[in-house]
Amino acid sequence: MTFKETLTKTLGLAVAVAGLTAVASSAARADEHEQPTPTRQEWTFAGPFGTFDRAQLQRGFKVYKEVCSNCHELHIPIRTLGQTGGPELPEDQVKALAASFTIKDGPNGSGDMFDRPGRPSDYFPAPFPNPEAAATALGAAPPDMSLLAKSRKYERGFPKFIFDALPVPGGMYQELGPDYIYAILHGYEKDEDPNWNAYFPGHKIAMGKPLVDGQVEYTDGTPATLDQYAKDVASFLYWAAEPSLEQRKRIGFRVLAFLFILAGLMYFTKKKIWSNVAH
Amino acid sequence: MHGLSTFEPKNGFVKWLEARLPILSFAHGSFVAYPTPKNLNYWWTFGAILSFMLIAQIITGVVLTMHYTPEATLAFSSVEKIMRDVNWGWLFRYAHANGASMFFLAVYIHMFRGLYYGSYKNPREVLWILGVIIFLLMMATGFMGYVLVWGQMSFWGATVITNLFSAIPIFGNEITTWLWGGYSVDNPTLNRFFALHYLLPFVIFAVVGLHVWALHVTGQNNPDGVEIKDVEKDCVPFTPHATMKDGLGVVVFLLLYCWFIFYVPNYLGDADNYIPANPLKTPPHIVPEWYFLPFYAILRAIPDKLAGVIAMFAAIAVLAFLPWLDKSPVRSAKYRPMYKALFWAFVVVSIGLGYCGAMPAAEPYVTVSRVLSLLYFGFFAILPFLPRWEKTLPVPATIAEAVLAKSGKVEPPKPEPVKAAPAKAPTKSTRLWK
Numbered sequence: 001m002t003f004k005e006t007l008t009k010t011l012g013l014a015v016a017v018a019g020l021t022a023v024a025s026s027a028a029r030a031d032e033h034e035q036p037t038p039t040r041q042e043w044t045f046a047g048p049f050g051t052f053d054r055a056q057l058q059r060g061f062k063v064y065k066e067v068c069s070n071c072h073e074l075h076i077p078i079r080t081l082g083q084t085g086g087p088e089l090p091e092d093q094v095k096a097l098a099a100s101f102t103i104k105d106g107p108n109g110s111g112d113m114f115d116r117p118g119r120p121s122d123y124f125p126a127p128f129p130n131p132e133a134a135a136t137a138l139g140a141a142p143p144d145m146s147l148l149a150k151s152r153k154y155e156r157g158f159p160k161f162i163f164d165a166l167p168v169p170g171g172m173y174q175e176l177g178p179d180y181i182y183a184i185l186h187g188y189e190k191d192e193d194p195n196w197n198a199y200f201p202g203h204k205i206a207m208g209k210p211l212v213d214g215q216v217e218y219t220d221g222t223p224a225t226l227d228q229y230a231k232d233v234a235s236f237l238y239w240a241a242e243p244s245l246e247q248r249k250r251i252g253f254r255v256l257a258f259l260f261i262l263a264g265l266m267y268f269t270k271k272k273i274w275s276n277v278a279h
Numbered sequence: 280m281h282g283l284s285t286f287e288p289k290n291g292f293v294k295w296l297e298a299r300l301p302i303l304s305f306a307h308g309s310f311v312a313y314p315t316p317k318n319l320n321y322w323w324t325f326g327a328i329l330s331f332m333l334i335a336q337i338i339t340g341v342v343l344t345m346h347y348t349p350e351a352t353l354a355f356s357s358v359e360k361i362m363r364d365v366n367w368g369w370l371f372r373y374a375h376a377n378g379a380s381m382f383f384l385a386v387y388i389h390m391f392r393g394l395y396y397g398s399y400k401n402p403r404e405v406l407w408i409l410g411v412i413i414f415l416l417m418m419a420t421g422f423m424g425y426v427l428v429w430g431q432m433s434f435w436g437a438t439v440i441t442n443l444f445s446a447i448p449i450f451g452n453e454i455t456t457w458l459w460g461g462y463s464v465d466n467p468t469l470n471r472f473f474a475l476h477y478l479l480p481f482v483i484f485a486v487v488g489l490h491v492w493a494l495h496v497t498g499q500n501n502p503d504g505v506e507i508k509d510v511e512k513d514c515v516p517f518t519p520h521a522t523m524k525d526g527l528g529v530v531v532f533l534l535l536y537c538w539f540i541f542y543v544p545n546y547l548g549d550a551d552n553y554i555p556a557n558p559l560k561t562p563p564h565i566v567p568e569w570y571f572l573p574f575y576a577i578l579r580a581i582p583d584k585l586a587g588v589i590a591m592f593a594a595i596a597v598l599a600f601l602p603w604l605d606k607s608p609v610r611s612a613k614y615r616p617m618y619k620a621l622f623w624a625f626v627v628v629s630i631g632l633g634y635c636g637a638m639p640a641a642e643p644y645v646t647v648s649r650v651l652s653l654l655y656f657g658f659f660a661i662l663p664f665l666p667r668w669e670k671t672l673p674v675p676a677t678i679a680e681a682v683l684a685k686s687g688k689v690e691p692p693k694p695e696p697v698k699a700a701p702a703k704a705p706t707k708s709t710r711l712w713k
């Protein structure tokens with residue numbers, strides 16, 4: 001057997017091993033976490049030109065404020081609700097909202113802590129003084145929501161993970177976090193066990209089903225269903241985690257367009273420069 | 280290999296400066312008149328791309344430092360403040376984070392380029408070893424930078440990697456404690472990592488200086504792997520030819536880089552690093568950044584901790600010995616059929632190791648990692664023996680000839696058996712760019 005034959009065989013074997021590994025690994029993955037992977041939803045903010053739907057963010061905020069905020073902290077400044085690229089609440093509404101919170105401040109001149117009405121520059125107050133207190137009350141500490149939608153991903157496996165980065169149909173999948181939140185809110189499938197969730201790792205979740213149909217009142221005619229709430233609150237949480245998304249994609253388009261044109265001009269300049277050189 | 284500089288100062292100030300510090304004629308000789316082989320392909324633009332990335336990392340890094348707080352209880356939230364409150368903070372942070380990945384992508388391509396075209400061979404051994412040193416420094420910098428975020432993966436990655444030093448016999452635990460500045464990864468660890476993460480890029484900058492100096496002494500290798508014989512016939516002046524080509528390479532690379540920054544900025548990152556570090560809660564899978572994965576796979580492939588650590592460092596160190604392991608007189612894989620096949624097998628093995636490194640330490644990955652690790656080292660083990668079996672193809676005598684053969688104007692060289700003498704550094708007479 002020549003060296004080349006040996007090598008071709010080795011390579012062939014390597015490819016075969018890789019193939020087998022891929023198959024075995026998907027099997028291994030399947031029984032490693034038995035919870036299903038969340039299904040991909042349609043989001044207005046997905047894709048290269050995605051933007052948030054203001055009304056949806058405002059509804060999502062309402063769901064957060066009326067329901068989730070009882071247990072989960074959202075560590076972002078209140079003023080950001082009025083920023084461009086977000087829910088864009090009018091300034092007076094933001095002020096009124098901030099004032100409805102009581103903030104502990106101090107010490108004052110005589111050394112005492114005091115309560116005062118909130119200002120837009122304050123952060124949303126946390127529902128519990130510390131995570132330990134929350135865990136004692138609820139069985140587990142609810143995660144802070146400011147980055148929740150960016151801090152959850154799941155294994156996509158080969159070859160899907162490659163397309164997730166690319167601008168191809170069905171690709172550019174960056175919304176795994178919101179899909180997970182949406183899935184968790186739908187995952188309470190066992191009536192006999194309120195703490196069983198299909199999508200939570202290990203299925204045992206300390207949070208009981210937080211949302212049901214009709215729980216939050218919508219005034220804009222949007223259906224007040226669990227499905228709609230889940231989408232709205234997941235969108236809101238994605239904005240909370242990535243408030244610069246709209247600006248980022250808008251500028252990105254201009255930058256890429258500029259670079260594309262520049263690359264074209266440079267290509268022809270280079271061609272001209274090298275035209276009298278054999279290379 | 281400075282060309283004979285045609286730099287003639289006209290302006291009075293330039294003349295004055297030249298008499299005191301001939302920096303302008305030096306720059307002219309190195310980046311304008313410098314003779315560049317005609318036959319370089321786009322794989323040769325990665326040197327310029329790397330230089331660009333190093334500067335980009337330094338600039339974005341310095342700006343981030345202005346807003347970052349290296350203190351264990353504040354680090355994570357200071358990064359979030361950069362993302363939310365600092366003007367263009369998100370841009371600087373995403374550019375820096377993805378910049379590290381792009382830097383590594385470019386350096387891997389640059390190194391594989393060197394491997395393929397035999398750029399490490401005589402007379403470029405020192406140039407190559409400086410490259411390996413740069414690579415090691417980059418790894419240290421990347422690792423420590425990732426810790427600065429002080430998220431879950433920062434903390435646990437730092438814990439796993441620093442713990443490796445405890446495998447050292449006798450002094451292992453003392454060394455680890457000394458690295459940590461305490462009995463676990465904590466605020467002192469973060470502080471020193473910050474200091475070093477700020478320092479090392481400037482060390483890299485200096486070593487890149489040496490790297491480029493060495494390059495300019497030996498001259499660039501080229502896809503045909505033959506030395507420059509006649510500067511007039513084999514080369515073009517660096518400016519405008521290479522400047523424009525490198526510039527185009529940088530802009531095309533920037534397109535990719537910007538795609539990551541603006542459209543998929545968190546794709547390469549681990550979601551767990553958006554959770555603040557919690558020493559009491561170990562994440563289910565501790566995975567380093569993608570560019571460490573092949574080495575991480577080698578580390579985990581070996582059941583004994585100390586042996587694993589040694590194997591991991593050996594996997595990098597062995598690169599430095601390449602100039603002496605590869606005994607073939609022919610440089611470029613273009614004329615080495617066996618080496619070419621072996622090279623591609625090595626690429627596949629490296630990527631396979633990277634894939635295994637990302638997977639949990641369970642079957643079948645453990646076995647596959649072991650096989651691939653053996654193949655990885657096997658590549659280096661087989662190299663010295665390759666010339667015994669390999670029948671190399673005829674190598675063109677000069678770059679000019681190679682270029683003409685490619686454009687079809689001249690017969691390819693007669694298939695004489697190649698017994699090319701090991702390349703020598705260009706002699707003085709061939710050095711001058713007339």
Ligand code: HEM
Pocket residue numbers: 322323324325326327329330333386389390393396398399403406407409410411412413414483487490491494498499500501598
């Ligand atoms: C910070 C990282 C680095 C920078 C900025 C850098 C920069 C450069 C530049 C500007 C060149 C000349 C242009 C070219 O031929 O592409 C070059 C050549 C070279 N580099 Fe690097 N380099 C880096 C890392 C490395 C590493 C990690 C290695 C290998 C381990 C390496 C090996 C080489 C070799 C062998 C050459 C000569 C190539 C040839 O002419 O064929 N470099 N480098």
